[in-house]
Amino acid sequence: MKKLLFVLLVGMISNVEAQQEVEVLKFEDLKEKIKKDENKTLLINFWATWCVPCIEEMPLLMEMNEQFRNHPEFKMLLVSLDSKKSLGKLQGFLAKHKIDAEVVLLDDNKRMNEWIPAMDSQWQGNLPSTFVYHRGRKVAFIDGEVTRSQLQALADRYLKPSK
Amino acid sequence: MKQVLLPGVAAVLLAAAFIAARPFHTGEPLSKPSAAGYKIGDEATDFKLKNVDGNFVSLSGYKTAKGFIVIFTCNECPYAKAYEDRIIALDKKYKPEGYPVIAINPSDPVIQPSDAFSLMQKRARDKGFTFPYLVDEGQAVYPQYGALRTPHVFVLQKEDGRNIVKYIGAIDNNHEDADDASEKYVENAVNALLSNKKVPLETTVAVGCGIKPRG
Structure with missing residues (x-):
């Protein structure tokens, strides 16, 4: 953990690597994105760079993303709740940790009380939170850190080997 | 022979069933139910917790209070820090009206060293x-x-000596910019209670830093 934080700090200071484009969205745009991928198994993770458990679970998510990188029906979308003002810091974090799943920044603070319940009536806004959609239908809401066995169960159920 | 065999067969079958069943039943659920806690109208428990000045504080110690603005907060969460000045402002505005702020730090300092008692002080x-x-x-x-x-x-109102939960949620709808918050949830709730009206919006949800239990 300390090591990770150190790496994180170094990452913030020496932000020289190529930066991933991060789209800044409102909730309607996010809904559109979910709809666009309704023929896939879509894993959406809400996180932020300041959220320690989010950072702790990130390697597991990246492992899954790597494993199913070429699966035609898999898509991972990381929705950052970092402040729009911290976009540079977010991009530095992504570069340093080689996070190559698609990342968007949800800049819709004033309507949290609308879009949090719209994602799931049980969601209280805790981070991290993960939602899985399979062919347009929400099939899982994981409130808190994901575990390896949860991701494995999802993969077993919804992601058959592509070849 | 039959009598000897049967329990043996049964044991093997049972063991087989157990082994077969294990992978399907030890997995964690994909969706966790949300945590239990108070709902609007519940009676909130009193407590006796140590304050940063070393004294212990209980709600029952506030004889003349009409209610309380109980806020779970901590030292380092960016959301909590963003709201510190607004929490102070809430206390200054509503303590004289009978609704003092009571802040509680729920973090375990072993997990979250930045929330050690000395750092809270x-x-x-x-x-x-x-x-x-x-x-x-x-x-x-x-x-x-x-x-x-x-x-x-958690905004509480005293009713016949009991502390009843009247509002649960966020302070307002813009953690980043107090001046741009268009919905002041806690102020609206306390103002309503002070004028004997129903709280307009009793629960809200917002992003914040999750509280991590130890172990």
Whole structure:
């Protein structure tokens, strides 16, 4: 953990690597994105760079993303709740940790009380939170850190080997 | 022979069934139910928690209060920090009206060293907290309330000596910019209670830093 934080700090200071484009969205745009991928198994993770458990679970998510990188029906979308003002810091974090799943920044603070319940009536806004959609239908809401066995169960159920 | 065999066969079958069943039943559920906690109208428990000044604080110690603005918050969460000045302002505005702020830090300092007692004392001193900033020693109180993140507010109203939950949620609808908050949830709730009206919006949800239980 300390090591990770150190790496994180170094990452913030020496932000020289190529930066991933991060789209800044409102909730309607996010809904559109979910709809666009309704023929896939879509894993959406809400996180932020300041959220320690989010950072702790990130390697597991990246492992899954790597494993199913070429699966035609898999898509991972990381929705950052970092402040729009911290976009540079977010991009530095992504570069340093080689996070190559698609990342968007949800800049819709004033309507949290609308879009949090719209994602799931049980969601209280805790981070991290993960939602899985399979062919347009929400099939899982994981409130808190994901575990390896949860991701494995999802993969077993919804992601058959592509070849 | 039959009598000897049968229990043996049964044992093998049972063992086989157990082994076969295990992978399907030891997996964690994909969706966790949300944590239990107070709902609007519930009676909130009193507590006796250590304040940053070393004294213990209980709600029952506030004889003339009409209610309380109980806020679970902590030292380092960016959301909690963003709201510190607004928490102080809430206390200054509503303590004279009978609704003092009671801040409780639910973090376990072993998991979250930045929330050690000495650092809570420093934070309270540096920011000039006008309200008690209490340690939830052993993390006993926050699960009863159902606090999930920092900051998480519970507005209580005294009714016949009981503290009834009247509002649960966020302070307002813009953690980043107080001047741009168009919905002041806690102020609206306390104003309604002060004029004997129903709280207009009794629960809200917002992003915050999750409270981590030990172990």
